[in-house]
Ligand SMILES: Cc1ncc(COP(=O)(O)OP(=O)(O)O)c(N)n1
C-alpha cells in the first residue's frame with residue numbers, strides 16, 4: 001500500500017480505535033485489526049484509559065499505523081499526539097481550541113474539529129483546522145451527543161457548503177456508508193460497526209469497498 005502524505009487526510013472510512021467499545025480487547029490489538037483490514041486513518045479515542053497506559057497506547061498505535069501506511073490521530077489529547085509523534089488530533093468543544101492545537105502541533109500535522117453545521121465549518125477553517133467531523137449523522141448508541149441527528153439531507157448540505165473536507169460521524173454502518181460517500185463526504189467515521197463486528201478486519205475491508213462504490217455514484 002502507498003503511504004498517504006502525512007499531512008493530508010485520506011478519503012474513505014475513518015476508523016476509531018475506542019476504549020469504550022469492546023473494552024476488554026487492548027487498544028493495540030484493535031488498531032492492528034483495523035489497519036489489517038485497510039484502514040488508512042485511525043483515531044485513537046481514549047476516554048477511560050489512565051494517563052500512563054494512554055501514553056503507551058498512543059506510542060504503540062502510532063508506530064503500528066506508521067508501519068501499515070496509515071495515519072494515526074489522537075482524540076482530544078494534543079499532549080499525547082506530540083509525545084507519540086502522531087499525525088494529528090481531533091478536538092471538540094470540550095477540548096483545547098483548534099487554534100491552540102495548531103499552535104502546539106505546527107503546520108505539518110492534522111487538526112480535525114467537531115462541528116454541527118456550516119457555521120461551525122467556517123469557524124473551524126478560520127481557526128486553522130484541516131477537516132471537520134460533522135455529526136451526529138445518524139442515531140448512535142456509542143455516545144450521548146448533545147446535538148440533534150442531522151440526517152443525510154442536512155449532512156449533504158454541509159458537505160456542499162463546507163470550506164473544509166467533511167467526515168461524517170454517528171451511526172455510520174456498512175449498510176449506510178455508501179450513502180454517506182454519495183453525498184461527496186471526504187470521509188465517514190465508524191466506531192461500533194467495525195469494533196463490534198465478529199471479524200474487525202473483514203468489516204473494514206467491506207466498509208472501504210462500500211465507501212468506494214457509494215462515492216463512485218453507484
Ligand atoms: C471524526 C470525528 N468527528 C467528531 C468527533 C467527536 O469529537 P468530540 O466532539 O471532541 O467528542 P469526543 O470524541 O471527544 O467524545 C470525533 N471524535 N471524531
Ligand SMILES: Cc1nc(C(=O)O)sc1CCOP(=O)(O)O
Pocket residue numbers: 114134135136137139140141142143145169170171172189190191192193
Ligand atoms: C464519538 C462520536 N462523536 C459523535 C458526534 O456526533 O460528535 S457521534 C460519536 C460516536 C459514533 O459512534 P458510532 O460509529 O458507533 O455510532
Ligand SMILES: [Mg+2]
Pocket residue numbers: 075076090091092093094095
Ligand atoms: Mg473531544
